Amino acid sequence: MVVSLRSALLICAAMSASSVAPAQVGPASAPPVQTASAVNPSAIAQELLRNADNIAIPVEPQAEPQPEATDTDEDSATLDIDASQDLPTLVAQLRSSDPGSRQLECLAAGIYFESKSEPLAGQLAVGHVIANRAESGRFASTYCGVLFQRGQFSFVRGKSWPHIAKDGRQWKTAVAIAKIVDQDLKPSAAANALYFHARRVHPGWRLKQVAAIGNHIFFR
Template sequence: MRVLTAAIAALLSLSMPAHAELKFEGAARLIEQERRGLEAAAPGHLSKLATPVKQRGAKKVRYDKDWLASQPAPTGGKQWQCLAEALYFEARGETVKGQFAVAEVILNRVDSPRFPNTVCGVVNQGTGKKFACQFTYTCDGRAETIHEPAAYDRVGRVARAMLDGAPRSLTDGATHYHTTQVAPRWARVFHKTATIGVHKFYRQDYRVSKN
């Protein structure tokens, strides 16, 4: 932003009278203040606009248990933990492919300006508000306890692979999903992108579904 502002100032100074340069400097200060305000309000989303998106697909993945078992024991910080727990409570009974698909939705939301810009922010959005949470396990009144360590290890490997750059090619940019046992109202207007296991996936762009 500063480089762009300086370049504009240099060009305009060629044709501006001296008093106009003072007005431009004032405008430049306003632009810089606006940039700082945007960065403070939404630093993650602003950086997404300024930084090229990381190339997807750098990590080769096979959606089967043998490939998953061959991966290193999963470790990570808070964002990895939030993703692993979401997969455990939302999709531990799904196939490996289904677990990767749910992880795609969460990371697609992180990339969308419509949602929080961190994994933990996405997973916990609306938590504590009746009928407002985005992931049911965060507001169903039950303690979030891991009772199946083997299942948690598997989803932890899925979470690690996704955060390390595994491709998101299963759900065509989906930002929503639901089980085949329910039919939420939003599913009537969102674009259905895939059905994997017991989940149907949707993209929030209001396109007419062909499925």
Template sequence: MRLHTGWITGAVAAVILNGAAFADVTVSQSNDPTAALGSTFGALLGTERQAMAALPESRLTELAVGPKIETRTTKGKPAVGAPMVIRYDDAWLAAQPEPSGDAEWECLSKAIYFEARGESLRGQFAVAEVILNRVDSPDYPRTICGVVQQRGGGGCQFSYVCDGRADRMRDAEATWRAERVARVMMDGAPRALTMGATHFHTRWVRPGWARRFPQTAAIGAHLFYRQN
């Protein structure tokens, strides 16, 4: 009975998450509250089945298992213990160890700074997710610096790399955030904001690939997409 109830609860939650409406399902107001229970329950399940059948398999998987959480040490090996839980505020960042790292950490810090320093912390973490998702993809370079500095199509994947300006992080407060976000993400923080996004752009531009890839998130001034 518990298993059956849990299945129904999960199914109803999936329908709600995907915008299904139950306006046509009503409950009897007669003296016998069970009189219309069978038909009401049948209508509910019928609507739920229709909504779930219309969902792509990837979306059903995401609803079933939740966002992918990866926990690593600084050397890229699986870490022991519970996954890191992020709180997206300065107090949480300040409580983390003083950041440091190699050239890869510096490349990620600069990318966060120049691409998202005017965004909220969620927006900065989201940009870091995109870069690390590209590193994990066979379609992109296998290092952070390689991804950030990648060129092609007459330009750069990240605009600040090709803008002709010196890549110096002059804003101390924004540098403080970017370096800590980079360190936390490289240490295995969960990538739970963008659902595997590999691309992003600001709201006031519309690149051609935005029509081909599914949008996964909208955070601050940025829209995020996942390459198929």
């Protein structure tokens, strides 16, 4: 509770006026002693009240309100990608250890395990095969669904794949290729291929060959 100076002075004055000097025990015949220094308490109170209005009370300056800090979303800044650039330039810009989503991680994993040692064009073609399957209506409708579809990719074990060194350059390249495929930044020489196999094997598929890139042959 805050008490003003004037109120405090009134309280002090009241207390002074009502105070009584303690009784002094002495000889019964001794007359009371009058001292020249005795002051009338009511006179003190009146003097204090006359001066109360003239006393300047220092006021602590109020701090100026500061503008509220606003958070900046660093992730909102998107990289400006020029799709007219060649494939190596796009890959260099988009290399990252973090695909950004589970679906892109599945797409990157397919590219990584099936073609990490292939030229960039071959990796792009493998990525487009996975994307083409997801869009075809003949396979699962998501990258992860295509990848985990039974009997389609030999590196898949149930709903998982072997460990990936995600700080390695090959994984970061696979992530970049996955982003390029997902955003359709570069067409593939394998066009609308839905299948591929290594050159060293001859499965005898009765399918139309659409391209041969690196160590893979692509079919529709």
